[in-house]
Amino acid sequence: MNILLLGSGGREHALAWKMTSSPLVRRLICAPGNAGIARECEVVALDAADHGAVIAFCRAQRIDLVVVGPEAPLCAGIVDDLTAAGIKAFGPSRAAAQLEGSKGFTKDLCKANDIPTAAYERFTEAEAGKRYVRARGAPIVVKADGLAAGKGVVVATSIAEAEAAIDMMFGGGLGGAGADVVVEEFLRGGRRGEAFVGRSRNVVGLAQILGEALRAFQARGGLARAEGFDSGSGQVVDDAGAERRLRSDHY
Numbered sequence: 001m002n003i004l005l006l007g008s009g010g011r012e013h014a015l016a017w018k019m020t021s022s023p024l025v026r027r028l029i030c031a032p033g034n035a036g037i038a039r040e041c042e043v044v045a046l047d048a049a050d051h052g053a054v055i056a057f058c059r060a061q062r063i064d065l066v067v068v069g070p071e072a073p074l075c076a077g078i079v080d081d082l083t084a085a086g087i088k089a090f091g092p093s094r095a096a097a098q099l100e101g102s103k104g105f106t107k108d109l110c111k112a113n114d115i116p117t118a119a120y121e122r123f124t125e126a127e128a129g130k131r132y133v134r135a136r137g138a139p140i141v142v143k144a145d146g147l148a149a150g151k152g153v154v155v156a157t158s159i160a161e162a163e164a165a166i167d168m169m170f171g172g173g174l175g176g177a178g179a180d181v182v183v184e185e186f187l188r189g190g191r192r193g194e195a196f197v198g199r200s201r202n203v204v205g206l207a208q209i210l211g212e213a214l215r216a217f218q219a220r221g222g223l224a225r226a227e228g229f230d231s232g233s234g235q236v237v238d239d240a241g242a243e244r245r246l247r248s249d250h251y
Contacts (some may be wrong), residue, residue, distance in 0.1 A: 007069030075101035120184035139186040146177035
């Protein structure tokens with residue numbers, strides 16, 4: 001199987017490393033890739049934002065499957081365009097990618113379907129957002145609605161900090177990602193994520209994702225306290241267990 005992997009970050013490096021170990025993979029190409037990914041497979045200068053160029057490359061190189069890593073091309077509909085061109089692609093459609101591309105869309109979806117989520121409001125101008133912050137108090141969370149490369153969320157511990165975040169977002173500090181803003185309730189507690197791969201009504205669960213357990217790698221002459229979950233059982237593990245899991249092939 002010839003596979004094209006789109007992306008250039010750590011996520012794509014991990015995917016490239018794992019995919020090259022599969023006996024099903026005859027050739028793996030990453031675009032645009034990076035120096036680390038180049039140690040795992042071929043890299044080519046190809047812009048994922050140019051869907052026509054990606055499709056032409058796939059046809060010229062007889063690509064059997066395209067794996068899309070970054071959110072931006074997914075939200076731009078690259079999977080839809082590849083599918084329409086008869087090229088198999090792994091990733092959500094433009095419609096499904098809205099769950100990642102718009103925090104407001106996802107919050108509204110949760111609200112409409114009685115999925116528990118923090119109390120929130122959406123805003124298209126700064127003053128209304130600030131009035132909401134003053135009414136709710138701090139701590140409070142301010143989020144740019146769109147994709148912001150991991151920089152779109154501010155956990156504000158004071159009203160002044162929240163108002164400054166709102167001004168920054170509406171002032172263009174995050175580009176178009178901050179054209180709409182979500183302000184939501186601050187929730188205190190642990191964090192647990194679960195990853196799934198699905199098609200239609202068929203869903204397969206992947207290993208549980210342990211964000212909090214990363215604290216196990218904080219150096220203190222040993223391990224910092226890690227409150228995570230065992231990826232197989234879902235149970236809380238001790239420091240040593242967290243380290244073993246994080247060093248395993250699951251991660």
